[in-house]
Amino acid sequence: MKTLLLVFVQLVYLLSCQQNKINQPSKTIRDEKAVDKLGAIHIIPLGKVRKELIKEVIDWLKNFYQQEIIEESPALLTEDLLAPSKTRYNANEILKKFNSTKNILIITEKDISSFKGIKQPEKFYNAPIKGITKEWGIFGLGLRPGNVCVISAYAKRLGKNATPKLLKERLQKIAIHEVGHNKGLEHCNKNTECLMHAADGSIKQVDHEKLFFCDNCRKILGI
Ligand SMILES: [Zn+2]
Ligand SMILES: [Zn+2]
Structure with missing residues (x-):
C-alpha cells in the first residue's frame, strides 16, 4: 500500500512537472514568434524617392530594430493608387497592393491619405469604409499586425516649419x-514621449x- 502511495505521489509529481514544462515553453514560443518577425525589412521606394532619403531610412531601421534591411527596386506610382481627391495617394490601397509575406516598408515623397473619423476595422489604421471619402493627409500607415507599412516624406506635410534636419528626424x-504597428504594437497611452x-x-x-x-511597448515586443 505504502509503495502504491509512493508511486501515486511520484506520478502526481511527474504530471505536475510536465504541466509546468508545457506552460513555460508556450511563453517562449510566443517570444520566438516575435523574434521571427525580426526577419529582413524590404524597402520599396514608390515613385521617385531621393537616394539619400532611402539610405537614411535603411540606417535608422537597422539601428533601431537591429534587423537586416534590404533595398528593393522602385515601384511605379500607378493611377489605381490615387485617392478620390486625385491629389494624394491612397495609403490603404498602397498597403493592399503591396501586402506580402515579407516585411515591407514603402517610402514615397508624394502626399498620402486615409479617411478621417472612421472606426478602424481590425487590421488597418484609419481605414476607409465604403462610400466615405473624407480624406485625411497622413504621415504613414501600417497594418497591425502585418508585414507592410507606408511612410511619406512629402515636404509640405512633414516639413512644416522644419529645417531639412528636422524633416528627417x-x-x-x-x-x-x-514598423512598430507591423510588429503588433497598438498606439501607446503609457508615455506621450514613446514613439508608439x-x-x-x-x-x-x-x-x-x-x-x-517605453517599457510597456518593449515588453509587448519582448525586447
Ligand atoms: Zn500609428
Ligand atoms: Zn509605448
Missing part, C-alpha cells in the same frame, strides 16, 4: 512607428516624441 520617427503614441496627424506630437519605445 520626423521621418525617422514615423518609419519606426509604422498616436500622432493623429499632429506634427507637434511627432516632435514631442523621443527616439525610444
Whole structure:
C-alpha cells in the first residue's frame, strides 16, 4: 500500500512537472514568434524617392530594430493608387497592393491619405469604409499586425516649419512607428514621449516624441 502511495505521489509529481514544462515553453514560443518577425525589412521606394532619403531610412531601421534591411527596386506610382481627391495617394490601397509575406516598408515623397473619423476595422489604421471619402493627409500607415507599412516624406506635410534636419528626424520617427504597428504594437497611452503614441496627424506630437519605445511597448515586443 505504502509503495502504491509512493508511486501515486511520484506520478502526481511527474504530471505536475510536465504541466509546468508545457506552460513555460508556450511563453517562449510566443517570444520566438516575435523574434521571427525580426526577419529582413524590404524597402520599396514608390515613385521617385531621393537616394539619400532611402539610405537614411535603411540606417535608422537597422539601428533601431537591429534587423537586416534590404533595398528593393522602385515601384511605379500607378493611377489605381490615387485617392478620390486625385491629389494624394491612397495609403490603404498602397498597403493592399503591396501586402506580402515579407516585411515591407514603402517610402514615397508624394502626399498620402486615409479617411478621417472612421472606426478602424481590425487590421488597418484609419481605414476607409465604403462610400466615405473624407480624406485625411497622413504621415504613414501600417497594418497591425502585418508585414507592410507606408511612410511619406512629402515636404509640405512633414516639413512644416522644419529645417531639412528636422524633416528627417520626423521621418525617422514615423518609419519606426509604422514598423512598430507591423510588429503588433497598438498606439501607446503609457508615455506621450514613446514613439508608439498616436500622432493623429499632429506634427507637434511627432516632435514631442523621443527616439525610444517605453517599457510597456518593449515588453509587448519582448525586447
Ligand atoms: Zn500609428
Ligand atoms: Zn509605448
